[in-house]
Amino acid sequence: MTSANPSSPLLxxxxxxxxxxxxxxxxxxxxxxxxxxxxxxxxxxxxxxLLLILTFALSFHESLLPLSQLTLVFVYFLAGTPALIESLExxxxxxxxxxxxxxxxxxxSVFIGSGMEGGLLLVLFAISGSMEExxxxxAKDAISSLHKLTPTKACxxxxxxxxxxxxxxxxxxxxxxxxxxxxxxxxDGIVIEGTSSVNLVHLTGENVxxxxxxxxxxxxxxxxxxxALTLKVTHTSNDSTLARxxxxxxxxxxxxxKLQRWFDKLSHGxxxxxxxxxxxxxxxxxxxxxxxxxxxxxxxxxxxxFLIAASPCALILAIPIAYLSAISACARNGILLKxxxxxxxxxxxxxxxxxxxxxxxxxELQCLAIEPLQKGLISESEALAIAIxxxxxxxxxxxxAIVSFASAKGILPSALKDFRSxxxxxxxxxxxxxxxxxxxxxSYIQDKVDESTLAILTSRASDIQTRGELLAYFLIGQEIFxxxxxxxxxxxxxxxxxxxxxxxxxxxxxxxxxxxxNARRVASMVNLKEVYADLRPEDKLRLVTELSEKEGLxxxxxxxxxxxxxARATVGICMGKVGSxxxxxxxxxxxxxxxxxxxxxxIKKSRLTRHIxxxxxxxxxxxxxxxxxxxxxGIVPLWLAVVMHEGGTVLVGLNALRLxxx
Numbered sequence: 001m002t003s004a005n006p007s008s009p010l011l012x013x014x015x016x017x018x019x020x021x022x023x024x025x026x027x028x029x030x031x032x033x034x035x036x037x038x039x040x041x042x043x044x045x046x047x048x049x050l051l052l053i054l055t056f057a058l059s060f061h062e063s064l065l066p067l068s069q070l071t072l073v074f075v076y077f078l079a080g081t082p083a084l085i086e087s088l089e090x091x092x093x094x095x096x097x098x099x100x101x102x103x104x105x106x107x108x109s110v111f112i113g114s115g116m117e118g119g120l121l122l123v124l125f126a127i128s129g130s131m132e133e134x135x136x137x138x139a140k141d142a143i144s145s146l147h148k149l150t151p152t153k154a155c156x157x158x159x160x161x162x163x164x165x166x167x168x169x170x171x172x173x174x175x176x177x178x179x180x181x182x183x184x185x186x187x188d189g190i191v192i193e194g195t196s197s198v199n200l201v202h203l204t205g206e207n208v209x210x211x212x213x214x215x216x217x218x219x220x221x222x223x224x225x226x227x228a229l230t231l232k233v234t235h236t237s238n239d240s241t242l243a244r245x246x247x248x249x250x251x252x253x254x255x256x257x258k259l260q261r262w263f264d265k266l267s268h269g270x271x272x273x274x275x276x277x278x279x280x281x282x283x284x285x286x287x288x289x290x291x292x293x294x295x296x297x298x299x300x301x302x303x304x305x306f307l308i309a310a311s312p313c314a315l316i317l318a319i320p321i322a323y324l325s326a327i328s329a330c331a332r333n334g335i336l337l338k339x340x341x342x343x344x345x346x347x348x349x350x351x352x353x354x355x356x357x358x359x360x361x362x363x364e365l366q367c368l369a370i371e372p373l374q375k376g377l378i379s380e381s382e383a384l385a386i387a388i389x390x391x392x393x394x395x396x397x398x399x400x401a402i403v404s405f406a407s408a409k410g411i412l413p414s415a416l417k418d419f420r421s422x423x424x425x426x427x428x429x430x431x432x433x434x435x436x437x438x439x440x441x442x443s444y445i446q447d448k449v450d451e452s453t454l455a456i457l458t459s460r461a462s463d464i465q466t467r468g469e470l471l472a473y474f475l476i477g478q479e480i481f482x483x484x485x486x487x488x489x490x491x492x493x494x495x496x497x498x499x500x501x502x503x504x505x506x507x508x509x510x511x512x513x514x515x516x517x518n519a520r521r522v523a524s525m526v527n528l529k530e531v532y533a534d535l536r537p538e539d540k541l542r543l544v545t546e547l548s549e550k551e552g553l554x555x556x557x558x559x560x561x562x563x564x565x566x567a568r569a570t571v572g573i574c575m576g577k578v579g580s581x582x583x584x585x586x587x588x589x590x591x592x593x594x595x596x597x598x599x600x601x602x603i604k605k606s607r608l609t610r611h612i613x614x615x616x617x618x619x620x621x622x623x624x625x626x627x628x629x630x631x632x633x634g635i636v637p638l639w640l641a642v643v644m645h646e647g648g649t650v651l652v653g654l655n656a657l658r659l660x661x662x
Contacts, residue, residue: 041082045126048079052119059116072115079122080106099125101271105311112304121311151186155179157230168237175233181423185222189231191215195424196227197396209396211424211441225396227423270312278307281632291634302632309628309644312620319616322656326609329660335602336590344613345588346571346606348552352500352599353544353565355557356512356522359575359596361487363558365397367405368469373457373480381411383481387474389413390427390439398472399427401485431476438475439483445475453480466517487522494526496597504603511540511555511565540565556596557587573599609659616652623648 052075058068080103087103090096102125109118156166157176168186171177176192179185185198197209198218209225212218218231285291285299292298327337337343357363370380370387388406391399392413419429426440438445442461446454457480461471464484472483490496500506509530512519519533532543544565547553555562555569563586566572574587575594591598627644630636636644 041126041130044078044082045123045130048075048119048126049123051075051078052116052123055119056116072119075119076107076115076122079119079126083122083125096271096275099271101274101307102311104275105308108304109308112301114308117308121308151184154186171233171236173233173236177231177233179218179224179229179231181224181226181228183224185218185220185224185229185231187231187233187237188217188220188235189233190217191229192232193230194228195422196229197225197424198222198229199225199396209398211443213424225423226421274307274310278303281306297634302634305631306628309631310624312624319613319620319652319656321653322609322613322616322659325656325659326605330602330605333598333601334592334595335598336592338588338590342571342588343606343609345552346554346603347610349506349554349570350551351507351509351547352554352556353509353511353547353569354528355555355562356510356514356519357487358558359556360493360510360522360526361489364488365401365470365485366488367401368484368486370405370474371482371484373453373460373482376479378476378479380481381409382414383474383476383479384409384411385414386416386431386437386476387439387481387483389416389431390419390429390437393419394421394427398470398483398485402472402483426472435477437477439472442471442473445473445480448475449478449480467521469518469521487518489522489525490594490596493596496599497526497528499600500603503600506603507551511535511543511557513537513540537562537564541568544569556599605659612656612659616655619648619652619655623651 051071055068055071055075058064058071083099083103084107087100090100102121106118106121106125109115109121151168153165153167154171155178156164156171157178158164163178171187177187177189181196191212191214193214195211195213197211199209199222212229217234218229220235282293282300282303285302286293291302293300323341323343326343330337354360370384372378372380372383384406387402388411391402414431416429416431419427421427422440422444425444426438428436428438430436438448442457446457449457457473460482461473464471464482470485472485474481474483497508501508507530508528509532510519510523510528511532513535514533516531516533519531523529523531535543540562541564544553544555545568548568548570552570554571554573555565556573556575557566558575562574566574566588567586571589572587573589573591575591589602623644626648630644
């Protein structure tokens with residue numbers, strides 16, 4: 001069977017349709033057209049706003065009134081057509097909401113000679129809707145990032161030994177595949193031939209190579225670091241580790257909008273109430289107050305004026321301004337927020353959960369020390385010189401940590417010959433002309449020492465590993481040294497977490513896929529009392545779900561394995577520099593400079609934003625009553641009611657701008 005090109009039209013189209021991508025990413029568009037399609041609704045709404053300003057300016061000149069009416073028609077076409085189509089679709093499904101109310105109010109204004117006020121409502125409505133659409137599209141980018149990470153083909157080993165590239169969708173269980181050095185494992189499998197080390201950082205967040213030999217399982221998404229591996233496929237592409245993480249992210253994103261559901265219910269009730277009251281007033285006022293049905297003083301005119309004035313203009317524009325002001329202030333502080341509701345959610349959180357690697361730590365291994373197992377002839381400096389000579393030829397994180405540790409001490413490499421890398425085990429070379437040095441894992445050197453030495457080594461290693469440290473074993477002739485490694489803490493991380501507990505009274509805890517010993521060691525260094533370790537992505541998701549439902553949870557993480565938890569948490573916060581693309585897209589907040597110390601400022605800003613939003617909600621409701629009731633009573637003309645109504649919008653807008661302060 002022929003191989004599938006990862007950029008073939010079939011795969012591109014399948015990805016587009018299956019993932020629900022926005023129109024701007026359609027493979028049917030040319031690159032130029034795609035640029036025009038990006039945020040097209042927002043562009044159309046802003047252009048309609050410019051036309052409305054032009055309409056207003058032209059209306060002052062009697063000779064230009066026909067041109068003013070023409071530009072107003074274009075305003076209704078650009079801003080009103082999408083709203084009209086969506087409202088008709090909602091009505092076809094027997095759903096009445098604020099969208100229907102706004103559209104009905106805007107188009108009804110034409111019949112009472114107030115088309116410009118209706119155009120203003122449509123423009124504000126279109127701007128608000130397009131901004132909401134742009135923010136919600138971020139969620140789908142998380143899935144797109146995961147698909148980009150996933151290979152689309154694999155190298156199948158035929159019975160005759162031939163290698164053929166095939167699409168992952170054509171590969172069944174038990175098929176042997178070859179994964180070369182440096183490649184990402186395309187499907188879950190069991191090693192049937194070869195040894196190597198794989199990096200699972202994209203899946204577990206832990207930047208430590210794991211040795212793989214025949215009989216070991218390897219997850220899709222792992223990166224093969226050294227030798228070639230032949231795997232027997234255990235899961236198809238639809239059931240691989242990455243596929244399950246994609247499903248978890250999707251599930252988490254679809255189940256989170258509680259606040260949105262509350263607004264939808266409010267929207268439905270408010271719209272039905274206002275529309276029902278408008279019809280009631282129009283039909284009953286001639287009988288109750290002895291006024292005509294038609295004309296400037298008629299009940300229909302008053303009912304339509306009430307309908308327009310009661311439209312939640314202040315809520316549609318001025319409330320988002322509060323969020324946008326806060327978002328702008330956050331951006332200037334290196335914090336990216338993907339929507340204003342995030343601030344409300346963060347202000348309600350009582351718990352913050354932190355991933356360990358890449359969040360509380362830098363994500364890089366740090367060599368803490370080199371220790372001799374027993375006193376011998378070779379000094380630590382000489383051992384370091386030999387170690388750096390070996391590891392400067394290797395590429396895995398342990399090698400990088402040893403080289404960095406030795407270089408910081410000014411150690412220069414010893415002379416070395418016959419260097420050899422043994423995938424999955426370690427490295428070796430000849431020093432002092434005849435002495436062979438071995439550096440790697442325990443299984444690499446255990447058959448090269450006597451039983452008594454091995455017993456001492458095993459006991460010593462167990463004591464060190466209990467403290468949560470990692471080890472590399474270094475054999476020079478008959479002398480053994482131990483390299484100790486640990487996670488490198490972020491600078492001032494303990495001081496950054498202190499105000500979260502002390503000033504904001506937040507509950508802090510750690511969620512990590514690392515082992516419990518290492519997790520507790522790091523937790524003690526940053527004064528975290530609660531630790532949950534050895535967690536798989538689904539375990540993190542379950543814990544985050546429980547905590548989010550009970551008390552509101554902000555989750556801080558960086559890896560692909562954190563993406564489902566970030567999406568499900570009340571608020572997901574991702575590290576921008578070290579974070580994977582998937583985690584960045586799944587999160588609600590991105591710390592662009594990985595500045596955890598800014599969480600204190602961010603929480604203060606979120607709580608201030610909530611206070612101002614409550615103030616604006618109160619002012620907006622007052623503005624609706626002040627504008628709509630006098631218009632209904634005929635005390636003020638329609639134009640004055642609209643001015644009063646929009647005056648409330650300006651007032652809450654100015655109040656919201658206070659959040660621009662850093």
